[in-house]
Amino acid sequence: xxxxxxxxxxxxxxxxxxxxxxxxxxxxxxxxxxxxxxxxxxxxxxxxxxxxxxxxxxxxxxxxxxxxxxxxxxxxxxxxxxxxxxxxxxxxxxxxxxxxxxxxxxxxxxxxxxxxxxxxxxxxxxxxxxxxxxxxxxxxxxxxxxxxxxxxxxxxxxxxxxxxxxxxxxxxxxxxxxxxxxxxxxxxxxxxxxxxxxxxxxxxxxxxxxxxxxxxxxxxxxxxxxxxxxxxxxxxxxxxxxxxxxxxxxxxxxxxxxxxxxxxxxxxxxxxxxxxxxxxxxxxxxxxxxxxxxxxxxxxxxxxxxxxxxxxxxxxxxxxxxx
Amino acid sequence: xxxxxxxxxxxxxxxxxxxxxxxxxxxxxxxxxxxxxxxxxxxxxxxxxxxxxxxxxxxxxxxxxxxxxxxxxxxxxxxxxxxxxxxxxxxxxxxxxxxxxxxxxxxxxxxxxxxxxxxxxxxxxxxxxxxxxxxxxxxxxxxxxxxxxxxxxxxxxxxxxxxxxxxxxxxxxxxxxxxxxxxxxxxxxxxxxxxxxxxxxxxxxxxxxxxxxxxxxxxxxxxxxxxxxxxxxxxxxxxxxxxxxxxxxxxxxxxxxxxxxxxxxxxxxxxxxxxxxxxxxxxxxxxxxxxxxxxxxxxxxxxxxxxxxxxxx
Amino acid sequence: xxxxxxxxxxxxxxxxxxxxxxxxxxxxxxxxxxxxxxxxxxxxxxxxxxxxxxxxxxxxxxxxxxxxxxxxxxxxxxxxxxxxxxxxxxxxxxxxxxxxxxxxxxxxxxxxxxxxxxxxxxxxxxxxxxxxxxxxxxxxxxxxxxxxxxxxxxxxxxxxxxxxxxxxxxxxxxxxxxxxxxxxxxxxxxxxxxxxxxxxxxxxxxxxxxxxxxxxxxxxxxxxxxxxxxxxxxxxxxxxxxxxxxxxxxxxxxxxxxxxxxxxxxxxxxxxxxxxxxxxxx
Numbered sequence: 001x002x003x004x005x006x007x008x009x010x011x012x013x014x015x016x017x018x019x020x021x022x023x024x025x026x027x028x029x030x031x032x033x034x035x036x037x038x039x040x041x042x043x044x045x046x047x048x049x050x051x052x053x054x055x056x057x058x059x060x061x062x063x064x065x066x067x068x069x070x071x072x073x074x075x076x077x078x079x080x081x082x083x084x085x086x087x088x089x090x091x092x093x094x095x096x097x098x099x100x101x102x103x104x105x106x107x108x109x110x111x112x113x114x115x116x117x118x119x120x121x122x123x124x125x126x127x128x129x130x131x132x133x134x135x136x137x138x139x140x141x142x143x144x145x146x147x148x149x150x151x152x153x154x155x156x157x158x159x160x161x162x163x164x165x166x167x168x169x170x171x172x173x174x175x176x177x178x179x180x181x182x183x184x185x186x187x188x189x190x191x192x193x194x195x196x197x198x199x200x201x202x203x204x205x206x207x208x209x210x211x212x213x214x215x216x217x218x219x220x221x222x223x224x225x226x227x228x229x230x231x232x233x234x235x236x237x238x239x240x241x242x243x244x245x246x247x248x249x250x251x252x253x254x255x256x257x258x259x260x261x262x263x264x265x266x267x268x269x270x271x272x273x274x275x276x277x278x279x280x281x282x283x284x285x286x287x288x289x290x291x292x293x294x295x296x297x298x299x300x301x302x303x304x305x306x307x308x309x310x311x312x313x314x315x316x317x318x319x320x321x322x323x
Numbered sequence: 324x325x326x327x328x329x330x331x332x333x334x335x336x337x338x339x340x341x342x343x344x345x346x347x348x349x350x351x352x353x354x355x356x357x358x359x360x361x362x363x364x365x366x367x368x369x370x371x372x373x374x375x376x377x378x379x380x381x382x383x384x385x386x387x388x389x390x391x392x393x394x395x396x397x398x399x400x401x402x403x404x405x406x407x408x409x410x411x412x413x414x415x416x417x418x419x420x421x422x423x424x425x426x427x428x429x430x431x432x433x434x435x436x437x438x439x440x441x442x443x444x445x446x447x448x449x450x451x452x453x454x455x456x457x458x459x460x461x462x463x464x465x466x467x468x469x470x471x472x473x474x475x476x477x478x479x480x481x482x483x484x485x486x487x488x489x490x491x492x493x494x495x496x497x498x499x500x501x502x503x504x505x506x507x508x509x510x511x512x513x514x515x516x517x518x519x520x521x522x523x524x525x526x527x528x529x530x531x532x533x534x535x536x537x538x539x540x541x542x543x544x545x546x547x548x549x550x551x552x553x554x555x556x557x558x559x560x561x562x563x564x565x566x567x568x569x570x571x572x573x574x575x576x577x578x579x580x581x582x583x584x585x586x587x588x589x590x591x592x593x594x595x596x597x598x599x600x601x602x603x604x605x606x607x608x609x610x611x612x613x614x615x616x617x618x619x620x621x622x623x624x625x626x627x628x629x630x631x632x633x634x635x636x
Numbered sequence: 637x638x639x640x641x642x643x644x645x646x647x648x649x650x651x652x653x654x655x656x657x658x659x660x661x662x663x664x665x666x667x668x669x670x671x672x673x674x675x676x677x678x679x680x681x682x683x684x685x686x687x688x689x690x691x692x693x694x695x696x697x698x699x700x701x702x703x704x705x706x707x708x709x710x711x712x713x714x715x716x717x718x719x720x721x722x723x724x725x726x727x728x729x730x731x732x733x734x735x736x737x738x739x740x741x742x743x744x745x746x747x748x749x750x751x752x753x754x755x756x757x758x759x760x761x762x763x764x765x766x767x768x769x770x771x772x773x774x775x776x777x778x779x780x781x782x783x784x785x786x787x788x789x790x791x792x793x794x795x796x797x798x799x800x801x802x803x804x805x806x807x808x809x810x811x812x813x814x815x816x817x818x819x820x821x822x823x824x825x826x827x828x829x830x831x832x833x834x835x836x837x838x839x840x841x842x843x844x845x846x847x848x849x850x851x852x853x854x855x856x857x858x859x860x861x862x863x864x865x866x867x868x869x870x871x872x873x874x875x876x877x878x879x880x881x882x883x884x885x886x887x888x889x890x891x892x893x894x895x896x897x898x899x900x901x902x903x904x905x906x907x908x909x910x911x912x913x914x915x916x917x918x
């Protein structure tokens with residue numbers, strides 16, 4: 001059975017005044033059916049660009065310089081607008097980060113949930129019924145009343161549940177969750193993650209879950225991809241990657257996770273240095289300037305090195321490092 | 324929504340009362356014989372004496388204001404002593420003509436402006452966008468009475484495509500509209516510019532919002548997203564501007580009525596000022612200001628109805 | 637020289653609209669200053685034989701109903717326009733600036749009172765107020781200026797008030813207060829400079845409006861005294877005799893359109909340059 005999502009060699013450039021900004025370089029990842037794959041990375045690693053590319057909804061100055069994106073074997077890059085539109089919201093659905101701004105403020109929830117069902121030939125009453133049912137399923141009390149509410153009348157957690165309801169309403173093949181819990185407090189975060197787990201079991205969709213919260217990724221995902229400055233630098237089963245990180249950046253990321261700190265410290269640990277300038281990416285390994293294990297070998301670009309069968313990292317020293 | 328409406332109506336009434344009272348006060352407290360001011364220079368001495376007694380002109384100012392409003396609330400806007408008829412009659416027969424003019428102008432300028440603005444935002448930086456951008460500024464800049472004069476000169480006097488005088492035959496809708504065309508064009512031209520620019524800017528801002536991205540992520544067509552979702556939000560600032568701009572349009576209407584020799588509140592005020600017919604001046608000012616504030620109020624309420632966020636004030 | 641490109645003037649000169657605007661405005665100022673020198677005839681001189689003449693080499697823009705040279709009259713008119721514009725904008729701007737800062741920075745009740753005054757003044761459509769006041773006051777430039785000031789200062793007041801309100805809670809203001817600065821010092825030393833940006837843009841956009849108000853009032857016969865060659869008065873003459881000759885109107889409208897276009901383009905260019913948020917979204 002083919003993967004739900006295959007991304008190969010994806011390279012995306014933005015045209016800017018300072019030259020071409022290489023936001024994504026040769027990114028590859030796979031999401032097998034029914035699996036939850038996490039993407040971890042700091043701001044600026046290219047997560048948003050990746051999502052926009054997957055949806056083929058990129059800004060005017062962005063071009064896909066190379067690569068392929070396949071949903072259940074069907075190529076998305078270069079596909080017709082009509083085909084892409086058909087897939088959005090039905091085969092691929094997205095839950096965005098900030099539900100306050102991602103829901104239309106001047107339309108009621110009911111209206112928005114009706115609009116996304118525009119392809120269906122059911123009656124309006126039937127569509128509303130489905131919407132109410134789904135709102136109840138995601139844990140909103142009094143779903144009928146919610147249909148007539150506006151987004152600003154709901155709390156943050158409730159809005160995010162609405163966003164989830166909208167996304168899974170059409171039972172998509174691939175659900176992309178863009179930091180869905182970042183804007184919520186810890187208790188809500190737990191509830192939302194539980195909800196996503198349940199829904200994934202029911203619908204059987206694959207999930208691409210983007211977050212910078214390592215704990216949540218560990219809790220929810222089967223596999224994880226680590227991104228840095230536009231490149232996928234490590235990928236593997238989540239336990240493997242977090243317990244035996246094979247790329248120095250991943251190791252540092254885990255080290256610096258505030259959730260892991262066992263003792264109080266005067267300073268939070270951080271990675272020295274800054275993100276590289278993507279209009280002129282450095283030769284060789286992208287992490288070289290900030291890596292304390294870098295040698296001359298690192299001036300050449302590392303290819304993905306297998307650590308185990310399902311776990312690889314883009315580092316010349318990967319095979320030895322994980323042990 | 325109800326509470327908001329109530330507040331705004333109250334504020335509007337307060338503004339009308341204060342504005343007109345201020346004007347009234349200025350008129351009666353100016354040095355000189357108040358009967359001259361209120362009756363005009365043609366009144367006879369007997370009339371003046373009777374008037375003084377009747378109107379309590381030696382009463383304190385506040386009492387006079389109260390009496391004035393008392394009369395207004397009873398529908399008495401004063402008497403036009405020159406033509407021996409109630410001011411209310413003169414004013415309310417003139418008002419519909421001005422309203423037709425103003426609403427005609429709003430209708431065509433808003434429609435064209437919104438379309439132009441939406442289209443410009445959709446095709447940003449295309450030649451159409453740039454040209455319409457410059458034209459918009461040009462339209463805004465040109466003073467409306469100059470536009471009116473030039474249109475009269477070109478389309479009426481020289482080309483004879485449109486009539487030069489009057490509002491058309493009473494009862495004949497076609498004739499009315501024909502006479503309305505050029506004056507409302509002249510008034511509306513500047514507004515096409517305003518509306519187009521505001522809609523364009525507002526659209527561009529709205530198109531960058533996250534919920535637009537969501538709509539597209541759910542597969543909604545570009546056309547629906549731009550001309551339905553985004554435009555719905557982007558129109559709001561235009562509605563606001565139009566509501567407030569009614570005042571500007573009233574001023575333009577004065578010129579249009581004079582240039583095209585049309586009846587209306589503008590002509591009425593102008594003629595009564597020239598003729599020193601103060602009761603008519605006061606009465607028509609009251610109605611003009613009342614009309615203006617009411618339109619601004621309605622625009623405000625429409626705005627709140629369209630954008631639920633506005634009501635949480 | 638490299639630095640100049642990035643100064644305000646440098647950036648303005650790079651914008652063709654701004655250059656056009658500045659040319660027109662300089663033209664206006666020059667014509668106003670040298671009106672007598674460049675006028676081929678005396679603006680009040682009547683040659684009844686040549687009345688209603690179309691443009692020719694003798695009368696560059698033709699003559700009016702009393703045989704006066706239109707071009708010379710328009711040139712004189714530029715003086716009136718400029719004078720009214722500068723005086724009215726200065727006065728209403730100053731009043732609006734002070735009241736706006738007081739409204740924004742002072743106690744809540746005062747803000748409410750001033751806001752109500754601003755709102756009420758906005759209830760008077762300009763020309764209608766002008767007509768009402770014209771009924772009571774003698775004709776003349778002072779009346780025009782009074783009308784303009786009364787109808788304009790509230791707009792300055794609102795803009796300044798909004799700016800002041802948003803600045804009031806800015807961090808650097810809080811810091812100053814924490815250091816014990818008096819209200820007066822904060823207002824004049826810190827708020828005022830930050831308010832001047834939008835204020836000057838508004839003033840630039842307001843100048844053509846003022847000129848237009850004067851022209852409109854003179855057109856209606858309630859502005860300058862008869863005989864004064866204001867642009868609006870010329871248009872009035874043209875309108876009265878529109879069936880005899882079109883030239884008075886055609887010529888009379890030109891300076892108004894050019895000047896309003898020029899100032900409006902300048903205001904646009906200034907706004908583009910001074911408001912960084914707008915600059916990005918072009």
